[in-house]
Amino acid sequence: MSLENAARRAVEAALAAGASDADAWAEESTSRRVRVYDGEVESLSDAGGRGIGVRAFAGARTGYAYGTDLSEEGIGEIAAAAREAAEVADEDEHAGLPGEAGTSQVNGLASAEFGDWSTERVVELALEVDRAARAPEGVTQVENSVYSDTRGSAALVNSRGFAASYSATQAWAYSSAFAGEGADLMTGLGVGMGRDPGRLDAEAIGTEAAERALALVGARQPESRRCPVVLDAFVAASFIGFIGSMLSADAVQRGRSLFAGREGDEVADPVLRLADDGTEPEGPSSAPFDGEGTPTGRTGLLEDGRLLGFLYDCRTARKDGRSTTGNASRGSYRTPPSVGTTNLVVDPGTDDLAALAAAAGDGLYVTDVAGLHSGVNPVSGTFSVGASGRLIEGGELGTPVRELTIASDLVSMLKAVRSVGSEARWVPFGGSVRTAPLLVAEMAVSGS
16 A cells, blocks of 8 residues: 555544544655774664554544554554544644645655665765775774665645655765874764765765864863854754754743744844755755645744744644744654754855854854753753864964853854854754854853
8 A cells, every 4th residue: 555545544544433634644764774883884774664643633632643554454443543542632722734735846855866876885885984084194093984874755645635745865974083092082073964875975074074083182171261153064053953943833832932922023143044944955854745734835034133933833823823834843653743843044154164263363163062952041042061172363273172161142142143154064963954154253161
């Protein structure tokens, strides 16, 4: 049975069991993972699976059930379980299917070349990443080098006539290298991602890991100061991902966001433009429709320094008297849809890293932060997190530093962004984020 037919059968079964409305999300996927340690393949996995999740409505009550048996009997049992779960659920006047469903045109989600890559070829790619990370003089160890990919399809059908499906592929690799010895051992990470293995530059991924580790050799604790700070793309992506989570309507409605009640307010410097875009061709979270069957699209979040609005699914939109932004997210068939980001995209600027450092003058270049999610208060936005990187001395990257903290609050940080770099990249930290380095005019740096 095809995924779409399985989803259609599940909806019919839920209605037959007494549901007033229903939808079904069916998916299947295969994935491979290669882990290289000490120059040799340590583990290799090749897995696959399919499953279906059914959401059944009984008036204002909603039930959810899922399973992996896509036979006629199995689908019927899952649908009946969802209907039964609705009977004991609390009433929610805002729950329900979207009033208008549809799809967006998103090209290139599934690479035709993906199937050309045998397991032997991706194993060699992983080994090549590892060799590149080990090659530079001064690298003392490579913790591991990993290649992973997935090819999957999803289908959604609801009782109001919506039925659609799509397929997508994704490949990524990373390596973690160490440089230095003993207490001075420093680490660096290299990452690459694309729609198929052929879009990964193994040499560049391994070399990035090595260079990031080597750049920190000899790092010491700096003196405390207030100074300009350049956040590299990895660190910027972590902050942007956290900010994106606080721009979900659910977080705002629960009082768990510092942006609650600030729609239309000036909360950032105009140089920083942020959007959520589920139609970016290279975006890892792109799709033609969201987890409820609403077309995906681009939703502006920060423009001209102002907060334009929040991200909605159908439930949170009804609660605020708004329209959904196509941000109903499903982690898998095991979970019902809930509001979430797709791809967070920061518009790039015109300055490369050298220009950002020159503009900073004397400051700090941050290449790693620790404890971001535990170190930020989501209501006040204040944060103090551990960091490492390099001093910016006379407009150039200089002495490596570690064992320091950077502190501010998120709105002050957003208002202090003075430049966005030109070298944007996709970073799988804090969700799916595309950003370049950011120059922040001032932060408190605590060291010795």
